[in-house]
Amino acid sequence: MGDWKRSHYCGDISAADIGREVCLMGWVQRRRDHGGLIFIDLRDREGISQLALDPDRDPAAHSKAEQVRNEFVLAARGVVSARPEGTVNAKMKTGEVEVEVRELRILNSAQTPPFMIDEFTEVAENIRLKHRYLDLRRAPLQRNLILRHLASKTVRRHLDDQGFIEIETPVLTKSTPEGARDYLVPSRVTPGTFFALPQSPQLFKQLLMVSGFDRYYQIVKCFRDEDLRADRQPEFTQIDCELSFVDRDQIIGIMESMIAEVFKATLNLEISLPMPRLSCAEAMTRFGVDNPDLRFDLELVELSNQVEKSGFKVFADVVAKGGIVKGLNAKGCSGLSRKEIDDLTEFVKIYGAKGLAYVKVQEDGSWQSPIAKFFTAEEIAAIDRALQAAPGDLLLFVADSFRIANESLGRLRGHLGNKLGLIGEGVYRFAWITDFPLLEWDQESRRHVAVHHPFTAPVEEDLALLDSDPGKVRAQAYDLVLNGSEIGGGSIRIHDQQTQKKMFSLLGIDAEEAEEKFGFLLSALEYGAPPHGGIAFGLDRLVMILTGSDSIRDVIAFPKTQKATCLLSGAPDQVDSKQLRELSIRTARPPQ
RNA sequence: GGGGCUGUAGUAGAGUCGGUUACAACGCCGGCCUGUCACGCCGGAGGUCGCGGGUUCGAGUCCCGUCAGCCCCGCCA
Numbered sequence: 001m002g003d004w005k006r007s008h009y010c011g012d013i014s015a016a017d018i019g020r021e022v023c024l025m026g027w028v029q030r031r032r033d034h035g036g037l038i039f040i041d042l043r044d045r046e047g048i049s050q051l052a053l054d055p056d057r058d059p060a061a062h063s064k065a066e067q068v069r070n071e072f073v074l075a076a077r078g079v080v081s082a083r084p085e086g087t088v089n090a091k092m093k094t095g096e097v098e099v100e101v102r103e104l105r106i107l108n109s110a111q112t113p114p115f116m117i118d119e120f121t122e123v124a125e126n127i128r129l130k131h132r133y134l135d136l137r138r139a140p141l142q143r144n145l146i147l148r149h150l151a152s153k154t155v156r157r158h159l160d161d162q163g164f165i166e167i168e169t170p171v172l173t174k175s176t177p178e179g180a181r182d183y184l185v186p187s188r189v190t191p192g193t194f195f196a197l198p199q200s201p202q203l204f205k206q207l208l209m210v211s212g213f214d215r216y217y218q219i220v221k222c223f224r225d226e227d228l229r230a231d232r233q234p235e236f237t238q239i240d241c242e243l244s245f246v247d248r249d250q251i252i253g254i255m256e257s258m259i260a261e262v263f264k265a266t267l268n269l270e271i272s273l274p275m276p277r278l279s280c281a282e283a284m285t286r287f288g289v290d291n292p293d294l295r296f297d298l299e300l301v302e303l304s305n306q307v308e309k310s311g312f313k314v315f316a317d318v319v320a321k322g323g324i325v326k327g328l329n330a331k332g333c334s335g336l337s338r339k340e341i342d343d344l345t346e347f348v349k350i351y352g353a354k355g356l357a358y359v360k361v362q363e364d365g366s367w368q369s370p371i372a373k374f375f376t377a378e379e380i381a382a383i384d385r386a387l388q389a390a391p392g393d394l395l396l397f398v399a400d401s402f403r404i405a406n407e408s409l410g411r412l413r414g415h416l417g418n419k420l421g422l423i424g425e426g427v428y429r430f431a432w433i434t435d436f437p438l439l440e441w442d443q444e445s446r447r448h449v450a451v452h453h454p455f456t457a458p459v460e461e462d463l464a465l466l467d468s469d470p471g472k473v474r475a476q477a478y479d480l481v482l483n484g485s486e487i488g489g490g491s492i493r494i495h496d497q498q499t500q501k502k503m504f505s506l507l508g509i510d511a512e513e514a515e516e517k518f519g520f521l522l523s524a525l526e527y528g529a530p531p532h533g534g535i536a537f538g539l540d541r542l543v544m545i546l547t548g549s550d551s552i553r554d555v556i557a558f559p560k561t562q563k564a565t566c567l568l569s570g571a572p573d574q575v576d577s578k579q580l581r582e583l584s585i586r587t588a589r590p591p592q
Numbered sequence: 593g594g595g596g597c598u599g600u601a602g603u604a605g606a607g608u609c610g611g612u613u614a615c616a617a618c619g620c621c622g623g624c625c626u627g628u629c630a631c632g633c634c635g636g637a638g639g640u641c642g643c644g645g646g647u648u649c650g651a652g653u654c655c656c657g658u659c660a661g662c663c664c665c666g667c668c669a
Contacts, residue, residue: 030629030630030631032627032628032629032631032632033625033628033631034625034626034627034628034631034632035624035625035626036625036626036627037626037627037628038626038628039627039628039629039631041629048629050628050629052627052628054626055626056626069620070619070620083627084627086627087627087628087629089628089629091629092629095629098627112602112619112620113602113619114602114603115602115603115604115619116603116618116619116630118630119630120618120630121603121604121618121619121630122603122604123603123604124598124599124603124604124661124662125661125662126660126661126662127602127603127661129661176669177669178669179668179669180667180668180669181667181668199668199669200669202669224668225668226667226668227666227667227668229663229664229668230662230663230664232668350595350664350665351665352665449669450669451669452669453669454669455669456669507669551662561660561661561662562661562662562663563660563661567660567661
């Protein structure tokens with residue numbers, strides 16, 4: 001660069017700078033060589049400016065420009081000038097002006113990149129990931145990561161304003177039972193033992209409350225060794241918060257105003273507060289899932305009463321055995337083809353449903369359906385009434401256990417919302433989901449498991465039920481759902497040792513194991529633990545929604561593939577046998 | 593662990609019923625061009641059809657396996 005100093009970002013020069021001498025540095029987006037005149041579009045993170053090189057005016061700069069290729073790194077000194085009449089480019093932010101280059105320096109050359117650094121070229125994701133540093137040069141990912149920064153910055157400012165203190169917690173910590181599979185790190189100093197990477201800083205932030213920090217937050221990496229999805233990476237970032245001497249509503253109030261500020265700062269959107277709330281039970285009843293997408297209706301209706309005495313054995317038997325029948329009215333969809341309905345049937349089978357019954361409501365209001373013949377006129381009228389059926393509608397039914405009927409039809413609801421175009425662009429619908437059950441019976445392990453986590457406090461008036469009917473106990477837990485995606489969740493925590501011990505025992509963790517795995521927490525609870533609670537938001541998911549991304553990978557600088565590998569660095573990889581010896585590690589199976 | 597989709601020049605695609613030398617575009621290289629802006633025109637180079645096996649006189653195409661990427665189920669307190 002010599003003694004040259006950049007004066008402006010490429011995207012930042014405008015008509016106000018006409019006549020000014022500038023120095024730009026950036027990458028060659030494009031060179032247009034007219035034999036005489038050469039134009040170069042120079043790009044940096046803020047945008048693109050056109051360099052004009054005239055052989056008559058500056059022959060030295062012009063001849064240097066002849067060697068330039070895409071993605072070369074240039075420094076250009078010159079004068080901002082108005083483009084001649086008729087050559088203004090209205091599509092460009094800087095399209096009114098150009099830089100008449102007086103001096104040009106090639107700061108670095110570049111190989112032809114494996115794909116074009118532009119917005120027009122679609123590239124397979126494995127190639128993008130292998131050359132991630134080039135993909136990150138492209139405008140969409142630049143935009144996403146800059147917006148992510150803006151979101152983080154807003155969160156920090158808001159929480160600081162609210163008296164939160166940012167405190168770091170260990171990344172090398174202790175593996176504890178419950179929850180996701182841990183990533184483990186062997187200890188060299190204590191052979192045969194392992195650290196775990198945190199699934200969340202849960203216990204440490206509670207200990208910080210015991211320490212009296214009162215309001216803590218951290219934007220922090222968390223690690224879960226589970227299979228990946230479009231919205232799940234093995235390492236992800238949480239906005240992690242914990243507060244003392246507050247109740248659920250205070251936490252919700254602080255957090256929803258934080259989220260509203262993030263929307264204001266990133267999308268310039270006003271979110272109306274307070275955000276709506278739904279009990280978990282109501283969400284299940286109306287939408288079949290505990291993370292409903294509220295951007296469209298298509299509500300589910302339970303029809304067990306209407307069909308339990310019907311001649312349609314599939315429905316009647318399910319109800320007789322304690323299951324339920326639920327229906328949903330796909331308004332105006334009676335025109336769906338047999339193939340399309342078969343596809344919907346396949347869709348619900350993914351979630352364990354055995355089938356999908358359907359009714360097309362004809363012009364005269366009568367049913368066209370394989371199951372119509374099993375129902376009396378009264379039953380048909382009752383079902384029509386419950387579903388508010390009208391000519392042209394398509395009624396869909398699933399009969400199964402409570403869990404499967406709700407989940408399969410609830411997922412189908414989401415699928416139809418997309419397929420039928422019921423979801424408007426730029427619409428954001430929040431809901432706090434509250435009153436989750438504390439515990440859930442797990443068939444496989446024949447025990448109760450925590451719905452949220454083992455440190456969640458029961459609703460006070462349900463405390464007595466802990467002994468008599470633990471499945472009925474509600475938790476002081478809450479999730480924030482946005483457009484059908486869970487973007488955050490938290491709870492009021494247990495702050496007395498006796499309740500915490502009882503909770504462990506309900507989860508089938510005996511006193512000895514509780515002491516071994518969670519002894520440090522149990523001890524801390526004895527030394528004046530304040531009432532406290534908190535929440536954690538998935539920053540990646542939030543930014544995914546803010547940027548309209550289909551994949552979490554598009555909001556993470558260096559993401560992993562579905563097989564949890566990094567195509568850029570080649571991680572994970574074998575290590576030197578000396579490293580393994582030092583760690584007292586021997587592998588049972590060679591890598592394939 | 594399971595279900596599904598995809599894989600053809602650097603990139604993204606076409607390739608019919610199995611049949612000659614695998615196409616055109618963008619990019620790349622060379623030439624021409626003094627107001628373009630995803631510049632234009634002319635010419636050129638570039639292929640282990642993911643990999644392995646099988647069927648066949650003959651496979652990019654059919655079959656089996658395998659690898660990789662993606663979507664989903666399970667899993668994710």
